[in-house]
Amino acid sequence: MNILITGAAGYVGSVVAEEAVRSGHRILALDDLSLGHRLAVPEEAIFIEGNFGDRDLLDGLFRKHRVDAVM
Numbered sequence: 249m250n251i252l253i254t255g256a257a258g259y260v261g262s263v264v265a266e267e268a269v270r271s272g273h274r275i276l277a278l279d280d281l282s283l284g285h286r287l288a289v290p291e292e293a294i295f296i297e298g299n300f301g302d303r304d305l306l307d308g309l310f311r312k313h314r315v316d317a318v319m
Contacts, residue, residue, distance in 0.1 A: 254300040257284025
């Protein structure tokens with residue numbers, strides 16, 4: 249399953265991303281790094297620096313990747 253996780257560099261998002269990776273999911277990790285840390289994102293995740301309010305960014309992500317779920 250392809251999962252887009254917003255806030256993936258924050259505490260909760262990074263834990264969710266790590267568990268999702270462990271469960272075999274492909275992770276798109278979206279974060280603007282205003283409060284999170286890049287190193288908190290699992291290495292296996294595809295990291296995208298940006299804001300979930302950026303419609304053009306999201307449109308591009310949904311076009312490029314088949315996203316099954318958003319968290």
